[in-house]
Amino acid sequence: MKMKELLLFLSCVLCVSADVLHEDISINGCSDSDGEYMYGLDGEEKAYADFNKKEMIYPQPPFMDHGTYPGAYEQAVANLQSCQQNLKIVRVGMKDFPPKHIAPSVMIYTRDEVEFGENNTLICHVTGFYPAPVNVSWTKNEQKVTGSSINTPYPNKDGSFRQTSRLDFTPQLGDIYRCAVEHLSLTEPLTKIYEVEASAHSDPGVGPSVFCGVGLTLGLVGVAAGTFFLVKGNECS
Ligand SMILES: *[C@@H]1O[C@H](CO)[C@@H](O)[C@H](O)[C@H]1NC(C)=O
Secondary structure, three states, rough: OOOHHHHHHHHHHHHHHHHHOOOOEEEEEEEEOOEEEEEEEEEEEEEEOOOOOOOOOOOOOOOOOOOOOOHHHHHHHHHHHHHHHHHHHHHHHHOOOOOOEOOOOEEEOOOOEEEEEEEEEEEEEEEEEOOOOOOOEEEOEEEEEEEEEEEEEEEEEOOOOOEEEEEEEEOOOOOOEEEEEEOOOOOEEEEEEOOOOOOOEOOOOOHHHHHHHHHEEEHHHHHHHHHHHHHHHEEEE
16 A cells, blocks of 8 residues: 555656646747847756857856857858848838837846955846837946846747846945846836835854854853863762
């Protein structure tokens, strides 16, 4: 009986894990002036073509042993050309496209919990827009900052897109960061503000050391008292 139950449970685990599929995706798209060629897996970019640098980019962190796709950049260029050619033909055939613009929604947050003076990354997550792409720019205390990065547009389940821009920063009390998102559907950039507030953690302060000191003292008092009674006890007997 016990064995049967165990088997049942095991087969259940198997059927659950069989449900978990991986989603491999390849995107090939263009506008008159721009294009995208990307491989993704489970919502992450594996590789994309950078048409300015003229090469494939593998955006994984350096500790990862990523695969490469020989010939992929040449394929990307060929696809871009045929995509732009097709675009012209389809545009004439459909007497231009009906305008379909969906505005993005924007979130701003930090990668790690904010500690003053500790390196961190600001993340501006833009999603739900159509068509791709968006432009994202950053300011710090109303001054333009450079050095941010952005990934290629990734499709959502509903056919809209998402993109994420990142900016490395060091939190200092009172600094105000702003990410501004430009999109075809917007007449002016959509902005989100991140303010480094006093609620962030500064260095741990005196709290823990006082706690440690009191704990240590109590421990020593305990040992002293124990020794005292031990000695007393021995004297009596
Ligand atoms: C993004 O910036 C480029 C270059 O400045 C510009 O040509 C393009 O129109 C911008 N795109 C959007 C959606 O605003």
